[in-house]
Amino acid sequence: MATLNPNGNPVRIGNIILRTPGLAGEARALPPNVPETRSAEGTTEDLDRALAGAGVVPQETIEITAPRLVEVPAGTALRSTSHDEPAIEVTVPDAGEDWGQFLLAADESGVATWNFPVDQENRLDITRGGGTRTYVVRRFVAPAEGIPETRGLLGAAGKKILKVLAFKLLDPIGERVGDYFVSRWEKKKRPYRFRSFLPESYNSPDVPSLGPEDWARLSSGRALLLIHGTNSRTHVAFSALSEETVRAFHERYQGRVFAFDHFTLSEDPRQNVEWFFDNVPDGARLDVDVVCHSRGGLVARTLAERESEFSLGSRDLNIQKIVFVAVPNAGTILANAKYMSDFLDTYTNLLNFLPDNGVTEVFEGIVTVAKQLAVGALKGLDGLQSMLPGGPFLKALNKGDRDGKRYFALTSHYEPTVAGWKAWATDRLLDKIFKTENDLVVPTLGVYDKNGSGFFPIEDHDRIVFEKVDGIAHTRFFGEPRVQERILGWLG
Numbered sequence: 001m002a003t004l005n006p007n008g009n010p011v012r013i014g015n016i017i018l019r020t021p022g023l024a025g026e027a028r029a030l031p032p033n034v035p036e037t038r039s040a041e042g043t044t045e046d047l048d049r050a051l052a053g054a055g056v057v058p059q060e061t062i063e064i065t066a067p068r069l070v071e072v073p074a075g076t077a078l079r080s081t082s083h084d085e086p087a088i089e090v091t092v093p094d095a096g097e098d099w100g101q102f103l104l105a106a107d108e109s110g111v112a113t114w115n116f117p118v119d120q121e122n123r124l125d126i127t128r129g130g131g132t133r134t135y136v137v138r139r140f141v142a143p144a145e146g147i148p149e150t151r152g153l154l155g156a157a158g159k160k161i162l163k164v165l166a167f168k169l170l171d172p173i174g175e176r177v178g179d180y181f182v183s184r185w186e187k188k189k190r191p192y193r194f195r196s197f198l199p200e201s202y203n204s205p206d207v208p209s210l211g212p213e214d215w216a217r218l219s220s221g222r223a224l225l226l227i228h229g230t231n232s233r234t235h236v237a238f239s240a241l242s243e244e245t246v247r248a249f250h251e252r253y254q255g256r257v258f259a260f261d262h263f264t265l266s267e268d269p270r271q272n273v274e275w276f277f278d279n280v281p282d283g284a285r286l287d288v289d290v291v292c293h294s295r296g297g298l299v300a301r302t303l304a305e306r307e308s309e310f311s312l313g314s315r316d317l318n319i320q321k322i323v324f325v326a327v328p329n330a331g332t333i334l335a336n337a338k339y340m341s342d343f344l345d346t347y348t349n350l351l352n353f354l355p356d357n358g359v360t361e362v363f364e365g366i367v368t369v370a371k372q373l374a375v376g377a378l379k380g381l382d383g384l385q386s387m388l389p390g391g392p393f394l395k396a397l398n399k400g401d402r403d404g405k406r407y408f409a410l411t412s413h414y415e416p417t418v419a420g421w422k423a424w425a426t427d428r429l430l431d432k433i434f435k436t437e438n439d440l441v442v443p444t445l446g447v448y449d450k451n452g453s454g455f456f457p458i459e460d461h462d463r464i465v466f467e468k469v470d471g472i473a474h475t476r477f478f479g480e481p482r483v484q485e486r487i488l489g490w491l492g
Contacts, residue, residue, distance in 0.1 A: 001028045006070035008078070010091075016060055016164075019089040021077045023139055025067040025160075032058035047153040050363040054185070054371065056167045059101065060092055064160035067108060067141050078136065080122075082341070083432055086139040090115075095166035097129035102374045106161045109142035109420020110352050112153070114344045114370050126376040128169075137162065142420035153352055153363065167371050180380050183266035185368045189361070190263060192275050195234060197226055197259045199246045203239035203357060210258060215281050222287045222320075223256035224249055224491070229294025229326075230384070230441075231347065231365040234259040236358035237293050240479030248488055262299065265369060268386040268393055269298045273310060276303065282314045289321040289491055294442065294474065295387060297327025301397060304405055305455070323408045323487050325477050326439055329456065330398070330446035331389030333433055337378050342433060344370055346440055350475050353421055394451075402454035408490045409458045410483055411447035412466035413437040414473040441474035462490070 002013045008021030014029025051057070080087040095101045103115040117133040119125040125133065147158050194210040201207050210218075228237035238259075249257050262272045276299075280286070292300040304319040328335075334343040347366050351359055372380055386393040416422040429440060437444040444465060448458040464486055466472045477483050 001026055003027075004064070006072060008072065013062055014060065015093050016062055016162075017091040018062070019078065019091075020139070021088075022070055022072045022086060023067060023088055023141070024070045025064045027062055027064045030061040030063055032061060044153050046359045046363060049360045050367055051165065053189070053360070053364045054167070054367040056165045056367055056371070058163060059095055059166040060162075060164040062090075062162040064162070065158070067160055069139075069141050078139075080136050080138065082338075083428060085427075087136045088139050090135040090137055090162055090164075091132050092135070092164050094128060094130055094133050098168060098170050099128065099166045100169050100371060100374045101133055101164065101166045102370055103135045103137065104163045104165060105137050106163075107138070107140055107142055107420060108158045108160055109147050109418065110349075111140070111142075111420050111424045112345065112348045112352055113138050114341050114348070114373075116341065116374050124376055126374075140420075140423070142423070147420070153348070153359070167374075169375065180266075181371045181377075182368050182380050183263075185365070186263045186266050189364070190233065190261070192263065192279070193261045194279070195259050195261055197224075197234065197238075197246070197249075197257045199243050199250060202241065202246050203235050205233065205235045207235075212281065214258070215284050218256050218258060219285045221254060221256055222289065223258065224253045225288045225290045225300075226257070226259040227290060227292040227296035227299050228259070228261070228264075229292075229296045230264045230387075231362055231369075232264065232293075233358070233361070234261055236356070236362060237296075238478055239357035240476070241484060242481075245484045245488065249491075252488075252491060260299070263383060264295055265365065265383045266380055268382045269295070269302045270306075270393070271382070272299045273302045273306070277310050277312055277315060277317075280315050280317075285316045287318045287320070289323075290319060291323045291325070291487060291491075292327060293325045293477070294327060295383070297322070297324045297329060298386060298393075298397065300324075301329070301455075305397070305400065305453075319405060321406050321408070321491065323410070323490055324447055324458075325410045325483070325487075326412070326442050326474050327409070327447050328387045328442045329453075330443065330449065330451040331387050331391065331394050332442050332446070333389060334441060335384050335387040335389075335391070339433055340369075340373055340378070340381075340384070342428065343384070344373070346429065349421060349424070350440065350473060353416065353418055354473055354476055356475065398452035398456075400454055405455070407455055407458050407462065409448035409463040410466075410477060410486065411442070411444050411463070412439045412470065412472040412474075412477070413444045413468055414439045414466075414471070415468045416440075416473075417471070439472070439474040 004020045006024045078087045115135045117125040290300045448463045
């Protein structure tokens with residue numbers, strides 16, 4: 001155990017050196033991979049499984065107890081470059097030439113942030129083998145009333161946790177794969193497929209892909225297609241729907257209900273749609289309505305509005321209605337390279353404070369994206385870059401005239417109620433990044449407002465905007481009875 005120096009002088013705790021100007025408290029090092037560490041951190045099995053699944057191992061862990069702010073002379077405090085926030089400095093041993101590294105921090109209220117090594121100019125440091133690496137970490141201390149009784153993925157309430165994580169940059173045969181962590185992970189863990197969406201198994205991953213009999217049935221009348229969003233799968237994205245709602249889907253479409261599992265991180269919606277048409281059987285004639293969430297709406301629009309740009313052969317697709325649920329039709333600034341770590345922070349905190357089905361697999365995807373960011377590789381994240389406002393994909397999509405298709409929209413303005421999380425979201429997302437109402441991932445107006453396409457804006461009577469009092473975050477729409485009722489009403 002060591003006492004922090006709020007004057008900013010360095011303190012060594014185990015193998016780590018901390019500089020904490022303005023922050024007092026007690027710190028101790030926790031050895032990795034021993035039961036005492038897991039117990040002290042209060043981390044969950046979901047976290048451990050996700051790290052293991054992504055090929056990430058704990059290197060060092062620091063626990064800070066009784067954290068409190070102390071006034072220091074002007075000019076003494078450290079500040080982060082990315083958001084100009086009060087910060088502390090953490091210097092850790094380098095993991096080695098063939099290893100990447102990052103730091104996952106959690107404050108005493110449960111707010112998690114991803115941190116990447118920086119050089120002396122506070123820029124991302126992708127060099128390795130230099131002996132040590134330095135991290136500049138948010139210093140925020142939550143007020144006592146902002147500390148929840150329980151914690152999510154990352155530790156026991158009332159403590160700060162600094163968890164240094166490492167991962168290999170080489171595959172078993174010696175090929176360097178740093179630029180392609182995400183694409184390899186999606187191919188292994190998130191394969192493309194068309195799947196059933198039955199009342200008894202819609203929230204299960206263990207269902208077969210569609211076969212010839214399924215396609216014959218889907219071609220016999222109007223069908224319903226569900227398309228999930230970013231870093232998700234069908235059984236995760238739509239698991240909160242009630243069984244009664246899914247049964248209502250089947251009654252209205254006479255059993256013709258199916259879903260599309262696809263890559264969302266490493267491939268853009270055009271690539272998703274290319275796979276879609278390449279794998280619909282020859283001769284299939286599909287008349288479909290679509291319910292889609294988040295980035296899945298961009299896939300739906302590409303199917304509906306850009307069909308003529310793809311080779312369909314003897315296949316035919318006719319889309320009449322699309323229900324957009326929290327879809328970034330005008331993009332999300334979190335897809336900007338400058339804010340990609342904030343994208344990770346946002347999704348991690350949604351899992352922390354609003355856990356849902358599939359926590360382990362969703363967090364494993366977040367960890368895998370973090371690996372790619374840690375080596376400075378954005379070129380393998382085409383799926384995320386497709387949501388960049390004004391980027392090449394959305395520029396091409398958001399133009400053209402309207403035809404007879406009918407679009408509907410569900411969107412929200414969400415504000416966390418947990419004090420520490422609320423402070424982070426207000427300061428970081430609202431004041432510094434979005435600067436407008438949002439659901440923590442997508443701007444509220446961006447789901448339905450003008451964007452250059454003739455299909456937008458979506459009219460008042462074809463959209464619902466949930467306010468702060470409704471408490472609906474980006475990942476929580478489908479569990480809301482009013483959302484389910486409205487979707488059924490629009491589908492008619």
